[in-house]
Amino acid sequence: MTSFDAARLSDALVTSALGVFSLALVVFALAAALSRSRPVPVAAVSGAAVVLSSPGGDAGLRPAPHRGLEQVGRAGAAVLVLGTILLCLAVVARGVAAGRAPWGNMYEFGLTGSAAVAVAFLAYGRGRPTGVLAPWTVTLVLVLLGVSVTSLYTPVDDLVPVLNSRWLVVHVAAAITAGALFTVGALATIAHLVRQRGGGDEDDHFSDLAHTVHLVAFPVWTFAVIAGAVWAENAWGRYWGWDPKETWAFITWVFYAAHLHALSTVGWRRRAGWLALAGFLAFVFNFFGVNLWIPGLHSYAGV
Amino acid sequence: MDVAQEEHELGSEEALRSLPSDPHERGRPRPSEVTAWGRWAWRRLTSMRTAIVLLVLLALTAVPGSLLPQRGVASDPAAVANFYRANPDLAPWLDRMSLFNVYSAPWFAAVYVLLLVSMTGCVVPRSAQLWREYRAAPPPSPRHLSRETGHHRGLVARPHDPLAVAAAHLRDRRFLVTRTSNEVRAEKGRLRELGNLAFHLSLLVLLFGIAGGKLFGYEGRVALVEGTTFANVSSSYDALTPAPWADLAGLEPLELTLNDFAAEFETEGARFGEPRKFEAAVSYDSAEEGDGSFTIRPNRPLDINGTKFFLTGHGYAPELTVRDGNGDVAVSGPIIFLPVDPAFTSDGVVKAPDARPTSLALRGLFLPTAVDGPDGMGVSAYPDQVNPIVQFMAYTGDLGLDDGTAQSVFELDFTDLDQVLDADGKPWRVSLAPGQTVRLPDGLGSVTFDGVSRFANFQIARDPGKEVSLAAAILLMLGLTASLAIPRRRIWVRRNDDGTVELAGRSLSRRPVPPGELHDLATTIGLPPAGAGQNKEEE
Ligand code: HEM
Numbered sequence: 081m082t083s084f085d086a087a088r089l090s091d092a093l094v095t096s097a098l099g100v101f102s103l104a105l106v107v108f109a110l111a112a113a114l115s116r117s118r119p120v121p122v123a124a125v126s127g128a129a130v131v132l133s134s135p136g137g138d139a140g141l142r143p144a145p146h147r148g149l150e151q152v153g154r155a156g157a158a159v160l161v162l163g164t165i166l167l168c169l170a171v172v173a174r175g176v177a178a179g180r181a182p183w184g185n186m187y188e189f190g191l192t193g194s195a196a197v198a199v200a201f202l203a204y205g206r207g208r209p210t211g212v213l214a215p216w217t218v219t220l221v222l223v224l225l226g227v228s229v230t231s232l233y234t235p236v237d238d239l240v241p242v243l244n245s246r247w248l249v250v251h252v253a254a255a256i257t258a259g260a261l262f263t264v265g266a267l268a269t270i271a272h273l274v275r276q277r278g279g280g281d282e283d284d285h286f287s288d289l290a291h292t293v294h295l296v297a298f299p300v301w302t303f304a305v306i307a308g309a310v311w312a313e314n315a316w317g318r319y320w321g322w323d324p325k326e327t328w329a330f331i332t333w334v335f336y337a338a339h340l341h342a343l344s345t346v347g348w349r350r351r352a353g354w355l356a357l358a359g360f361l362a363f364v365f366n367f368f369g370v371n372l373w374i375p376g377l378h379s380y381a382g383v
Numbered sequence: 384m385d386v387a388q389e390e391h392e393l394g395s396e397e398a399l400r401s402l403p404s405d406p407h408e409r410g411r412p413r414p415s416e417v418t419a420w421g422r423w424a425w426r427r428l429t430s431m432r433t434a435i436v437l438l439v440l441l442a443l444t445a446v447p448g449s450l451l452p453q454r455g456v457a458s459d460p461a462a463v464a465n466f467y468r469a470n471p472d473l474a475p476w477l478d479r480m481s482l483f484n485v486y487s488a489p490w491f492a493a494v495y496v497l498l499l500v501s502m503t504g505c506v507v508p509r510s511a512q513l514w515r516e517y518r519a520a521p522p523p524s525p526r527h528l529s530r531e532t533g534h535h536r537g538l539v540a541r542p543h544d545p546l547a548v549a550a551a552h553l554r555d556r557r558f559l560v561t562r563t564s565n566e567v568r569a570e571k572g573r574l575r576e577l578g579n580l581a582f583h584l585s586l587l588v589l590l591f592g593i594a595g596g597k598l599f600g601y602e603g604r605v606a607l608v609e610g611t612t613f614a615n616v617s618s619s620y621d622a623l624t625p626a627p628w629a630d631l632a633g634l635e636p637l638e639l640t641l642n643d644f645a646a647e648f649e650t651e652g653a654r655f656g657e658p659r660k661f662e663a664a665v666s667y668d669s670a671e672e673g674d675g676s677f678t679i680r681p682n683r684p685l686d687i688n689g690t691k692f693f694l695t696g697h698g699y700a701p702e703l704t705v706r707d708g709n710g711d712v713a714v715s716g717p718i719i720f721l722p723v724d725p726a727f728t729s730d731g732v733v734k735a736p737d738a739r740p741t742s743l744a745l746r747g748l749f750l751p752t753a754v755d756g757p758d759g760m761g762v763s764a765y766p767d768q769v770n771p772i773v774q775f776m777a778y779t780g781d782l783g784l785d786d787g788t789a790q791s792v793f794e795l796d797f798t799d800l801d802q803v804l805d806a807d808g809k810p811w812r813v814s815l816a817p818g819q820t821v822r823l824p825d826g827l828g829s830v831t832f833d834g835v836s837r838f839a840n841f842q843i844a845r846d847p848g849k850e851v852s853l854a855a856a857i858l859l860m861l862g863l864t865a866s867l868a869i870p871r872r873r874i875w876v877r878r879n880d881d882g883t884v885e886l887a888g889r890s891l892s893r894r895p896v897p898p899g900e901l902h903d904l905a906t907t908i909g910l911p912p913a914g915a916g917q918n919k920e921e922e
Pocket of ligand 1: 337340341344428429430431432433434438498499501502503505506509579583586866867893
């Protein structure tokens with residue numbers, strides 16, 4: 081297969097993934113409509129829409145849902161899995177076409193990043209009653225992918241020499257992984273905060289999911305920042321220079337550290353969620369805001 | 384709040400409050416107001432709440448530095464000056480508040496110093512307590528084991544001794560185990576606390592590493608034309624930024640020659656003209672490491688005994704020979720022209736103050752791939768040399784080099800210069816291809832374009848704290864991973880007076896006790912599953 085074919089294959093896979101994710105959204109909407117039209121226990125509404133196939137256990141958490149509803153939810157989950165597989169294949173094809181790791185410009189960050197969000201959601205949502213999170217995750221993936229395709233698209237190309245580094249591959253891979261986990265964490269945190277506002281518990285399965293995800297994301301992010309510093313030392317002769325990109329990576333890190341502290345401090349658990357969201361906003365701003373608006377050493381990343 | 388969590392939180396904060404001072408205070412006179420107040424302030428400072436507030440402050444105070452231009456940070460060194468020009472009223476006020484050097488501002492330093500003091504004051508006593516716990520055996524079981532996680536209770540068939548089996552099972556799984564006549568107490572995951580300590584203290588180590596570079600290091604820049612040699616003494620640098628205590632007299636003794644610079648650019652497609660490869664072939668002669676040769680590339684610096692050479696840019700140096708009106712050579716050799724756009728349209732100046740009958744200056748452009756531009760000036764269409772051209776205008780008069788003020792080699796001071804005009808009275812202007820010579824009007828002299836060399840920009844840096852920072856980063860990573868990934872937990876197995884055996888666990892971290900762990904233990908001892916046990920109790 082020539083690299084041109086692989087590039088076209090990748091583009092085609094992205095298009096079909098967009099279609100499949102849209103379909104998943106329709107199925108979730110259907111499930112929500114079904115659950116509203118027939119009265120079911122409250123727990124079932126949030127619980128049954130999507131329980132990604134669980135290997136038994138946690139009987140207490142899983143309500144006995146309406147059967148039709150559960151089937152639709154299952155169908156939605158299956159469509160979501162299919163879309164994720166297509167997206168992952170698109171990433172691989174893009175990598176084959178470029179002959180390097182497929183994260184060398186903003187389009188590729190967007191593509192690989194949205195695949196990572198979908199994978200992270202499936203990996204950590206598995207066996208949990210993720211409820212409303214599935215449609216929101218799908219929406220987010222669709223938006224990210226849509227923006228990437230419509231306004232960030234660039235044909236496959238070689239890297240500028242400064243970006244051609246093993247440390248860059250490691251650094252960006254870690255950043256994308258952490259970012260995908262932060263995204264899942266942020267969605268779960270929002271769901272948790274909305275619930276609490278409505279008088280929900282201090283702890284529910286959303287806060288549990290958020291916590292699990294953040295515990296993994298934080299060290300991965302820490303590693304991404306360290307790898308970035310090692311790379312900067314190699315490329316520019318200093319490992320830290322308060323370049324805007326570095327600064328916002330630092331801000332992200334500090335907010336999540338504050339979040340972890342707040343979780344183990346009496347009386348601060350509720351505020352902990354807000355700190356995690358602040359960290360996530362800093363992360364998002366670093367990806368979009370800093371690349372697009374603030375000049376700096378990193379801005380040659382290529383829009 | 385469940386019991387485990389309460390204990391955990393006590394461990395992290397409240398317990399600390401009552402920790403070290405008490406034993407020493409007994410029997411002493413009442414502390415004065417001042418010490419009481421001081422103690423209160425110290426407790427405040429070292430509380431988790433303060434830590435959170437300071438962390439949030441640290442994040443917020445870092446923000447303005449990314450939005451406003453910073454001295455010595457931005458990729459554009461003129462950014463602050465430009466901002467001053469654009470906002471003449473606002474800029475001095477921002478400057479007064481150190482907003483153009485946020486990361487060395489006193490208020491920024493105040494936040495991170497307070498944070499590190501708070502952290503030390505919080506984490507060190509906690510570690511002292513942990514050290515004591517480390518040497519102590521796991522504590523006795525709580526009275527109501529049924530309130531703990533994964534509770535199992537039931538009768539165990541003879542003949543084996545369930546406590547002995549449990550102890551062996553837990554020891555195999557590297558629990559720390561204590562056995563008494565009627566119970567087994569086990570704990571695992573203390574490494575987590577060690578990790579937490581290592582992580583926090585690594586932040587202090589990191590500060591030392593950063594300070595090492597900020598106090599003893601230096602950074603400099605030099606542009607070298609192919610074939611020239613750089614000697615590592617401070618006067619050879621184009622720019623040098625030493626830290627306060629850097630030893631500039633003791634720079635690493637070495638010489639570096641740029642033998643050849645090669646560049647490749649994209650020749651087709653949407654990214655036409657984008658750089659694809661840069662390589663600087665150098666040879667060096669160092670007192671410490673002998674001589675050798677090396678190819679410096681982006682991401683591949685040359686490291687000579689801790690002094691590092693990074694390739695940060697490149698450009699063209701047209702080789703020119705300027706003869707004066709007498710036919711004597713006034714200037715000869717490659718002259719660095721600074722690139723002004725991605726296609727390497729480059730700007731340069733030639734100064735010949737000793738030319739006779741009058742001093743001469745040339746101001747020109749070098750175009751590696753010349754095409755016609757607007758108003759008769761050429762522009763370059765591609766960064767590599769396809770159709771190299773130099774274009775000049777000429778000036779006579781006083782170059783202003785004798786009055787003692789420093790002048791950039793890339794700029795002309797036009798105050799006392801007259802532009803050379805052609806026969807029609809218009810500014811004289813010429814384009815030369817390699818090998819061509821042109822005579823200036825009025826017998827002022829001639830210019831020959833002999834050929835083209837390239838130059839490379841090197842950033843030269845020495846950071847003596849770098850290794851310390853790297854070690855701190857590794858410690859940080861290891862500590863953090865241990866602290867977040869290892870659940871610290873206790874497990875108890877107890878034989879009650881009624882002959883039943885009970886077991887349960889408790890997590891001392893926010894990670895739950897791995898559920899399989901208690902289940903496996905129960906199965907090994909021969910306890911019925913949790914649900915069945917419950918039933919038996921109710922019967
Ligand atoms: C210098 C900035 C600091 C950073 C970046 C930082 C970061 C962290 C992180 C990421 C954790 C997570 C480990 C976990 O959740 O188990 C943690 C835990 C902890 N930190 Fe900090 N910390 C800092 C300062 C402080 C300060 C000032 C204090 C005390 C006032 C403190 C006390 C603690 C304690 C007691 C824990 C353990 C909490 C637990 O067991 O859950 N830290 N820290």
